[in-house]
Amino acid sequence: xxxxxxxxxxxxxxxxxxxxxxxxxxxxxxxxxxxxxxxxxxxxxxxxxxxxxxxxxxxxxxxxxxxxxxxxxxxxxxxxxxxxxxxxxxxxxxxxxxxxxxxxxxxxxxxxxxxxxxxxxxxxxxxxxxxxxxxxxxxxxxxxxxxxxxxxxxxxxxxxxxxxxxxxxxxxxxxxxxxxxxxxxxxxxxxxxxxxxxxxxxxxxxxxxxxxxxxxxxxxxxxxxxxxxxxxxxxxxxxxxxxxxxxxxxxxxxxxxxxxxxxxxxxxxxxxxxxxxxxxxxxxxxxxxxxxxxxxxxxxxxxxxxxxxxxxxxxxxxxxxxxxxxxxxxxxxxxxxxxxxxxxxxxxxxxxxxxxxxxxxxxxxxxxxxxxxxxxxxxxxxxxxxxxxxxxxxxxxxxxxxxxxxxxxxxxxxxxxxxxxxxxxxxxxxxxxxxxxxxxxxxxxxxxxxxxxxxxxxxxxxxxxxxxxxxxxxxxxxxxxxxxxxxxxxxxxxxxxxxxxxxxxxxxxxxxxxxxxxxxxxxxxxxxxxxxxxxxxxxxxxxxxxxxxxxxxxxxxxxxxxxxxxxxxxxxxxxxxxxxxxxxxxxxxxxxxxxxxxxxxxxxxxxxxxxxxxxxx
Numbered sequence: 001x002x003x004x005x006x007x008x009x010x011x012x013x014x015x016x017x018x019x020x021x022x023x024x025x026x027x028x029x030x031x032x033x034x035x036x037x038x039x040x041x042x043x044x045x046x047x048x049x050x051x052x053x054x055x056x057x058x059x060x061x062x063x064x065x066x067x068x069x070x071x072x073x074x075x076x077x078x079x080x081x082x083x084x085x086x087x088x089x090x091x092x093x094x095x096x097x098x099x100x101x102x103x104x105x106x107x108x109x110x111x112x113x114x115x116x117x118x119x120x121x122x123x124x125x126x127x128x129x130x131x132x133x134x135x136x137x138x139x140x141x142x143x144x145x146x147x148x149x150x151x152x153x154x155x156x157x158x159x160x161x162x163x164x165x166x167x168x169x170x171x172x173x174x175x176x177x178x179x180x181x182x183x184x185x186x187x188x189x190x191x192x193x194x195x196x197x198x199x200x201x202x203x204x205x206x207x208x209x210x211x212x213x214x215x216x217x218x219x220x221x222x223x224x225x226x227x228x229x230x231x232x233x234x235x236x237x238x239x240x241x242x243x244x245x246x247x248x249x250x251x252x253x254x255x256x257x258x259x260x261x262x263x264x265x266x267x268x269x270x271x272x273x274x275x276x277x278x279x280x281x282x283x284x285x286x287x288x289x290x291x292x293x294x295x296x297x298x299x300x301x302x303x304x305x306x307x308x309x310x311x312x313x314x315x316x317x318x319x320x321x322x323x324x325x326x327x328x329x330x331x332x333x334x335x336x337x338x339x340x341x342x343x344x345x346x347x348x349x350x351x352x353x354x355x356x357x358x359x360x361x362x363x364x365x366x367x368x369x370x371x372x373x374x375x376x377x378x379x380x381x382x383x384x385x386x387x388x389x390x391x392x393x394x395x396x397x398x399x400x401x402x403x404x405x406x407x408x409x410x411x412x413x414x415x416x417x418x419x420x421x422x423x424x425x426x427x428x429x430x431x432x433x434x435x436x437x438x439x440x441x442x443x444x445x446x447x448x449x450x451x452x453x454x455x456x457x458x459x460x461x462x463x464x465x466x467x468x469x470x471x472x473x474x475x476x477x478x479x480x481x482x483x484x485x486x487x488x489x490x491x492x493x494x495x496x497x498x499x500x501x502x503x504x505x506x507x508x509x510x511x512x513x514x515x516x517x518x519x520x521x522x523x524x525x526x527x528x529x530x531x532x533x534x535x536x537x538x539x540x541x542x543x544x545x546x547x548x549x550x551x552x553x554x555x556x557x558x559x560x561x562x563x564x565x566x567x568x569x570x571x572x573x574x575x576x577x578x579x580x581x582x583x584x585x586x587x588x589x590x591x592x593x594x595x596x597x598x599x600x601x602x603x604x605x606x607x608x609x610x611x612x613x614x615x616x617x
Contacts, residue, residue, distance in 0.1 A: 002084070003070045004054075004238065006167040008177045008222040009194025009584045013037075013066030014057065020196070020203040022050050025606065027099075027199060030078035031071045033329035035085040035399075037169045037177075038063030038350050043095060045083035045388035056332030063179055064224065067167040069097040077122065086126040086171075088133035090119070093171045093297040096132065098125040100163035100184040101201055108159065116140040122488045131156045132168065149173040150221055153180060154234060157219070163362065165214075167197060176493070179220040186214040188227060190241065195222045201244050201386075202403060211243040242386060258604045260406035260498070264590050265457055268450045270401040270411040274418045281443040286426040290381065292395045293351075297431035298336050302349030304331040304427075307367045310390070311409040311493060312355040315416040317486035317583055319353070322424035326579075328433045336363035336490060339370070346374035353379050353423070357404065357412040359387020363581050368392055382410050397423075406605045408497045410590050413490065414453075417583055445577040449584070452574040456533045458588050459572075460595075462590060466553060466569050467595035470524045476501055477515070477525040477550075479508040479588070481538055484528035487582045491526060491589030498607045499597040506543040508534075521549040522613045526592070529554045529563055532578040541552055555585050600610065 003024030013036050021032060032053040033045035042061055046052040050070065069084035102108070105124035106576040108131065108439035113119065117130040120184050130140075136152035138144040149156075151169040157164075164181035170176070177198050179186060183266035189196035189204040189211050192264050196204040197220075201211055212566045217232035229237045278287050306316035316333045321551030323331040334344075336354075340363070352371045357362040368389065372424055380393035383401050399415035415536045425442055428434040434442075470476070478493055485507045492505035506515050508527065519525070525545045529538045542552050543566065549603060554567035557575050564570060571592075573584040597604050 002165050003199045003203070004097045004099050004165055004197070005068045005181065005199075006097075006177045006197035006222065007174070007194065009191065009224045010064060011194060012062065013064050016065050016194075016196075016207070017068040017270070018054060018260055019206065020198060021053075021070050024198065024200060025050055026068050026204050027070060029081065031083035032069065033071075033083045033085050033097075034068040035066060035087070035097075035169055035221060036061055036063035037065040037171070037174065041092045041171050042089065043085055043087055043092065045080050045085070047078060047080055047083065048335050048371060055488065063197050064144055065097065065175060067169055067177065068095045079561040080088065082121045082123050082207065083124060083369075086121060086123065086129045086478050089143075089171070091171070093137065093143065093329070094129050094132045094201075095169040096125060096129045096183070097167045100182070102160055102164065102519050103162035104126060104160070105162075105578070124127060126165065128156065128164070131159060134168075136170065143172075145172055147205065147451065149176060149178050149187045150230070150234075153219060155181070157182075165199060165341060171442040173558065173562070174241055175223050177222040179214065179222065181214045183219055183362065183365065183388075183493060186230075187357075187386070188212040188214060188220065188222065190227065194224055195227050197222060198381065199307075205244065206303045211244055211386070212239045213242065213391075215391065216388075228276045238257055240450045258594070260408055260410060260604050263404055263406050263411045264587065266402065267411045267414045267587060268457070270415045270455050271398070272450045273402075274415045275422075275446065276400070278422055279443045279446070281440050281447065283613065284429075284438075284440035284443070286422050286439070286443075288397065288422060288426055290395050290397050291423075291426075293377065296428040298427055300349065301329060301351050303351070304329055305350050305352045305371065306331065306333045306355065307336050307352060307364060307371065308333070308334050308355040309363055311362055311413050312357060312361075312364075312416060314486045314490040314493070315413055315420060316355050317355070317489070318417060318483060319420035319424065321483050321486075322420055323427060326424045326433060327427035327431055327579050329427060334367070336367035337369045338359070344371070346371065346376055348375075350374070351379070352376045353381065354389060355381045355416055357383050357409055357416075359384040359389040365389060365392065377612040383414055383415065404448050406603075406611050407607055408494055408593070414583060414586065418446075434590065438469065441581075442577070445580055449580055450577070450583055452576060453587050455574050456591075460591050463594040466571065467592050468599045470553075471499075471596050471599035472552075473501065473522075473524050475518070476503040476559065477519070477524060478503065478505040478528075479511065479525060479538075479541060480505070480528040481534040482532070483579065483582050484530065484585065485585050486588065489524075489530060490586055491592070494590055494593035495596060497610060498593055498604050499600050499602055501596065508538055511541055511544060516544065516548065517546040518546065524553055525549040525550050526553045526555065526589070529560075529567070530554045530578070530581045530585060531557050531560065532581070539566055555588050557581075592615070
């Protein structure tokens with residue numbers, strides 16, 4: 001994943017683009033670059049963070065049209081040559097920024113080299129720059145235009161296979177910024193005397209909240225005073241202008257040392273907001289009007305198929321337990337990157353749920369398109385209004401978590417789980433597996449969760465103390481049973497994402513089937529030992545771990561008087577409904593990961609090699 005920005009306005013493009021790139025830096029920080037269109041095109045690029053780019057740009061650069069890019073390397077190593085923008089012509093005639101992957105770039109590159117074009121980088125994007133030059137100008141070293149920028153762009157796009165969000169400048173088309181999109185996010189911001197483009201609306205929320213979401217196969221031309229959008233055939237499209245309501249201040253740290261810590265704390269409000277208007281404990285009902293499905297249609301379903309990647313997959317795993325235990329309906333959970341290649345067998349009774357924080361995850365979108373080809377009703381769970389998946393799924397549930405800037409997902413995960421609880425209970429009620437009275441009790445317990453999370457946050461210093469003790473461990477193990485198995489996986493993922501420690505999550509019952517061979521003296525083993533139907537078996541697992549001289553960190557209920565006989569260290573959660581305890585346990589694991597990374601001096605909000613959402617396959 002990378003971030004692109006574009007600006008066409010009456011002000012200096014340089015300052016606007018640099019500020020926008022800083023906001024998008026979570027999408028990639030291997031390198032960054034900028035091109036500004038003045039009397040010609042000036043391009044500056046550097047490895048590393050945006051601050052490195054700022055340091056090399058002269059103060060006198062001028063121009064009111066420009067493009068910028070922050071990179072997460074996919075093709076070509078992170079270095080200055082491979083950084084975007086990529087240019088063509090001498091002097092420079094074409095400059096391009098790109099988010100996506102061009103799958104046929106090698107064949108195109110060979111063709112262009114044969115025609116006299118010289119390549120400087122290892123990237124797929126440079127192919128686009130030279131193709132544009134080829135279609136707009138007579139020859140590689142010539143300056144004679146044979147068509148305009150938009151026509152040349154449309155000709156170029158016909159040759160590209162793969163995904164792209166593009167921003168393009170042409171030295172001979174003053175005052176214009178060209179855009180194109182296929183399977184990578186792109187949004188336009190509308191201002192007064194200026195217009196913006198970016199991979200994410202956060203890039204320009206300081207300037208405008210009026211936006212247009214660009215759809216697949218659309219192109220656009222931006223000037224300081226106009227926005228024209230065209231369909232795949234080149235016909236002008238009338239587009240809806242949408243208003244972004246959430247405040248840019250929500251994307252600031254608000255006094256916290258890192259966005260991740262702020263967002264861990266925001267789970268209190270994120271869960272509350274996600275529940276708002278959807279539950280009634282007085283009537284024992286769950287209101288999900290966005291589902292567009294009657295109780296009778298729910299009863300006719302024979303199967304739920306959940307599709308997700310990464311942290312969202314862990315949420316989906318817990319969703320599988322919930323649908324089967326509460327609603328008595330068969331549920332499958334698939335990793336999207338595998339699902340699309342395994343020739344799935346579908347039937348008319350399948351209901352699909354796609355979970356994606358960003359709504360732009362490439363593998364999830366591909367899986368949704370695959371399952372929709374079987375005419376299965378599809379629901380998207382996402383955090384981003386107007387994202388691609390919201391326009392492709394049949395219905396959408398928003399998590400209402402607000403912008404999440406830290407790369408490691410925290411509040412979006414808890415919000416996803418909250419919606420899965422609501423869906424499973426609604427299905428259970430419709431299918432006669434739960435009575436309204438049981439639903440009332442469940443809703444009352446669910447309403448308590450934000451306050452219980454706050455109790456955990458109030459005790460975070462204990463988590464910090466334990467994290468510092470084990471910060472230099474070689475490996476961590478996370479164990480859980482039943483509902484806690486997905487949470488063990490999520491805890492391991494969080495730790496490895498931001499602390500760079502080796503960490504593995506296992507179903508505790510699988511310990512004897514291989515993983516126990518890896519236990520060594522003093523290896524920290526985090527075991528989720530909350531009260532419930534598997535509690536006694538988890539105590540047996542603790543004994544097995546202790547017999548190998550490993551160290552046990554148990555997550556247990558605050559009223560548990562037995563766990564102290566077995567575990568070396570104990571982190572507690574408030575007593576709660578067994579089904580809801582994963583929402584509490586995961587907060588402890590997020591804090592453990594955060595404070596471990598802090599003790600190790602790691603880059604917490606922007607961990608190495610990772611990006612916020614994976615918008616390329």
